[in-house]
Amino acid sequence: MGHKSESDQPDAGLKSLNHYSNRLPLWRYWPRQQLIPLIRYETPYLAWVQEKVRTPTLDSYFAFTANLGTHTFFMVFLPFLFWCGSPSMGRGLVHILASGVFWSGFIKDLLCLPRPLSPPLQRITMSGSAALEYGFPSTHSTNAVSVAVYALGLLGSPESTLSAQATLLLQCVTYMYVVSIVLGRLYCGMHGMLDCTVGCALGAGIGLIQFHYGPAFEEFIVSASLKDISLLALLIISLVRVHPEPADDCPCFDDSVAFAGVMLGVDVSSWHFADIWDGYPAGSIPYDLNTVGWIKTVIRLVVGVLCVFAWRTVMKPALLRILPPIFRTLEKLGLLLPRRFFTTASKYTTVPSNLKDRDVLPNFSDIPSIITTMRHPRRRAISVGPQSEADAYETLAYREKRRRESQSGNRASPAAEGETKSNGAPTMSRKPTTLGDYEGMMGRGSPHSSAVDVSPETTPFPSADFSIETELEAEQRDEKEVFSQIKKPRVRYDVEVVTKLVVYAGIPWIVIEVAPLLFDLIGLGVPHVV
Template sequence: MGKSKDQPDAGLRSLNHYSNRLPLWRYWPRQHLIPLIRYETPYLAWVQEKVRTPALDSYFAFTANLGTHTFFMVFLPFLFWCGSPSMGRGLVHILASGVFWSGFLKDLLCLPRPLSPPLQRITMSGSAALEYGFPSTHSTNAVSVAVYALGLLGSPESTLSAEVTLLLQTVTYVYVVSIVLGRLYCGMHGMLDCTVGCAMGAAIGLVQFHYGPAFEEFIVSASLKDISLLAILIISLVRVHPEPADDCPCFDDSVAFAGVMLGVDVSSWHFAEIWDGYPAGSIPYDLEKIGWVKTAIRLVLGVLCIFAWRTVMKPALLRILPPIFRTLEKLGLLLPRRFFTTASEYTTVPSNLKDHDVLPNFSEIPNIMATMRHPRRRAISVGPQSEADAYETLAYREKRRRESQSGGNRASPVAEDENKPNGTPVLSRKTTTLDDYEGMMGRGSPSSSGVDVSHNERLSPFPSLDPEQRDEEEVFSQIKKPRVRYDVEVVTKLVVYAGIPWIVIEIAPLLFHLIGLGVPEA
């Protein structure tokens, strides 16, 4: 009986990893884009080395937080509660589209980030490095928001003065340039990632600016059938999200923001005509009548309601859903996703899951605020951080090994240095040539390389394995193993994040009204 095509020869798992896990129509474009990522990596490392300073490290690590999903999720509710629900819905549509479609492309093509080393990754959050690199979600988010904001500022309907408009436009340009350049500076993305991310963001922002008002009108005047079809469409998009080749959390973010968009649209439709005397879809607010103190109390109380919802609902669903999923699994009604453990394989879901969540736990807020106040608390990482990093490191090692055997390329400066007596390879801050940076590619850490096999055999902690297996064990020993993920987490995340807009649009305004924080009646 012939060997299954999904079972590569022993010792060659890393080389056949993507060809075995991806269909040809996904594998072919990936293989044609990989050389571009490898080609630009030494140049990115050279530029990073030339311009890096401690001050810029802190600045770009800090501003990266302003392009994350978490930042927008925490502050978007303020727009709904402070008299700008239409803009809030517009930004939700922009960000949900950007996060979903950038995550869709990431899991579709499974392209790694530029290799580290030679790049050094500077970040205040380690979770971003666990995702694929192409395209840059930070760039997509920043550009989409900037294009939408600039469109609103320049529209004839804008009532702002010329001075205020110019100030806000300047802030917007500084914001988007800081985010996009910061992804390059911090070694998190390459030019290809950021260029495609920017193009996606610009397209999403323009679509929202030109067609957002029509969609807004559709939402607040839709029939039950229309809103049901919209909900089915959003859930269907979650179902057809591509299966990644590696354990990548991109899908989690896509599910979260699909839930947020679902919740915003359904809640806005349901709540459209509840307030007499206000435009459909709006939430009563008047700063002159309420005042700054009550406004601040509204914001704090509203945020507490959001975290209370998440704190209660998430563990409840993780307890309720497993038995239901086991029944559905027996009936053959579930379509399991790769890297998610099915309900029949576990009894309970641990309560202390280490989440990659868009909205953090309430207990994590003090640490997040402390990090924001002290941007020098950044992490500088060298070496693979994810499965995608590890497989790309191994693939590039094999590429160099084959080139060395065929005599096509001269030995790299790093390999030559490793062959010197007592040579201990390090990441030097003095290297200046592209050859030096290219020589570092494929090295899994500052003190190892897969190019010189004999050198590897002397240093490897796995000397009994053949070279390919030894390389794989060495590289994968450097990355943190992903935690077990459970099938019920997908529905849990969808329900929890769909419920957040329900809290923001329906529950919180009613609560404000009941306890005297609403707009006083005339």
């Protein structure tokens, strides 16, 4: 079984300021360096606003509503659209969400920009997995805005058959939804203004493209030839392959693979499904509420969801057993292109059966905890300090930045200026500068450094030789301390990429082709129109 050696642990020895310059090519490192100051600049302001407006009720509200912008929420509820007579809208939302998750994850791994520092921000969430990703741009914002733009476009379309009152109500709900998600990312300390602004712009673009060009693409799907659909599938798989390699062990790629698989499965299944059902519009799943009734409709949904979970429960472990020998053979032939942070098949014998994964679709075992969370929305976690390798490196980088600025005498931090007497002795001001205090907290990503002032602004350097030795020792101590706080990422196996792609491509196949056939077989379908 694969395991990490000491050399595989987070390599803090690269020194925080050089870590990304060593890991990223210049064309990716340069824009990252241009954007980092903006993220650092806005952090104390975000922390100041967070403290001023925070209440227990808002904590619970924004932590809870954040779930409505997650991939899991949409993956659980999107199948209902296919089974309840709205497959076209279902495909549109899949294209929107898959594009948003893929391209926001693409940009995240391309630029490797961290979230705003904690401290001074406190991160409020019901799920800690989101903090393991890079921050720029906000995927929650991308998802929420893309769905909102698409929904508002449909509501305002001349083809809409809803009444004026219903349209107004749904428009208000849509605006409230998107505002809650985007502001919630700022309130919860998970993102900054830059992250959310770019995420919103990306989402708006995706939503507009789907609204204007989605019908033409749908017509292409249901009438495509085998060659056309094969080229589309190849394009999606190629995009997965060219997804940027991150500098840290970030799970953005996992989400991108999952939703690339979902889009692949939706398009191929919709194309194939169009030839199965006669007497219905191409690509539509037979359903009529008057014919089926409410009871059978609910049973359809339950049976369909069980089919999806059964597929995932069976196929994931099966693929994790079948693929390693195949990958070892391909590796010997030189036909594999390994990804950073993924262990190649030649270095392990088996994949653990209890592999803990960051899954878009939850396991059966996760359902009780999800229900508990929904029933008790006041449950949330508030964390302070680094939560990922990206957090740790940014914490160390900011400490080194302040240390070097102190040594060069460029400037003292606002906190230091407000807390130092004329004779140089540190003291507390009666009226400390609030924003300065928040800036002073930046880079204090550990309980020890938060409790004791070890900032370079108040640390003397007696001599040149001694100061160099002290700086090196301080850097090593800082790195060990910060990295000891974060949860080390688990071993990731190369077969997981193909496994995830196949499993998630199979989910739409279950939803679009298998479930409707099963509905007919057990008497939950609609009589065929001939």
